[in-house]
Amino acid sequence: MPKRRTRLRSHCPVNFGLEAFGDRWALLILRDIVFRGKRSYGEFLASEEGFSTNILASRLEHLVAEGILTRADDVRDGRRAVYSLTEKGLDLIPLLFEMVLWSAKYDRQSEAARIPGLVELIERDNRRVSAELRPLVVQGEAVVRRYVEGGAGAVRL
Amino acid sequence: MPKRRTRLRSHCPVNFGLEAFGDRWALLILRDIVFRGKRSYGEFLASEEGFSTNILASRLEHLVAEGILTRADDVRDGRRAVYSLTEKGLDLIPLLFEMVLWSAKYDRQSEAARIPGLVELIERDNRRVSAELRPLVVQGEAVVRRYVEGGAGAVRL
């Protein structure tokens, strides 16, 4: 994905989404924020899928430009930048959850198996769960942590 | 997206989805099938986003390899190939619908504005609408057509 395409290829809703957040790496950043509570360049960089530094930087820039993320300087540490989801970004949670559902069904080895409780909740009512987890995401909590089987913070909505 | 990555980068549900269908062009193919009732190479090629012939071929091959599409020779015309969604592919409809919802909300010029009825139904219950529209998609009907404002075939579920 280049810096920024001059014009959208089309206003088809699917295409619009793809151009805004549909890049592979962009979506992994969003995943890191929502499911893992990550917030900074360095944390994203540590993801197992292996970002290249330049790609990570360009995707962060892109997501900020799209209004899906905001970037702020960390108050406690001047070197750090903190990326957060805007409303527009938070509204992507249901989409991420649908991906989880699909992969849970078709990936025999899916890590979703570790959060059966959450998967079931999403199946039952994605929209509701997404809305209820929003505050947690805003607070920077790793949504997944609460639902890891046998985990300490397991919670039922 | 290369022909086929040797191994998955991870079994994170989001990453799994991305590697299976998350490529920009792959998703546009799925959109063409679900919303526009397209079935053949030539029809996909005519999409306004402009597939390159080699990319289109490689993505179709990839989706078939992933078990999301099947390819069959057209009985009536030996030159044609017909691509259809498998169960695995049909299960992506809710995901496409979530994209529609998001884009309808954030793209001022979204074409989703032409199908307010469908958007509303999806908002109300994505899963149900997806299930009910499945047969139409299987029959190769363009889901969108039924919901175009003022269109002849408008229908309420």
Place this chain on the structure above:
DNA sequence: GAGGTAACTTGTAAATTGCAAGTTACCGGT
């Protein structure tokens, strides 16, 4: 002030994409 860290930027080779131009098989009409 020295050493280390966070967030990037730059350089470059390798991989992927976008075009344009084939190729092969099949269709429909004559």
Place this chain on the structure above:
DNA sequence: ACCGGTAACTTGCAATTTACAAGTTACCTC
């Protein structure tokens, strides 16, 4: 059977984009 035309690809390259390694700059911590 022949012929122009179509459908689905494949191939060859130039232009992008990516992956990786190596900086750079600002800011902590000690």
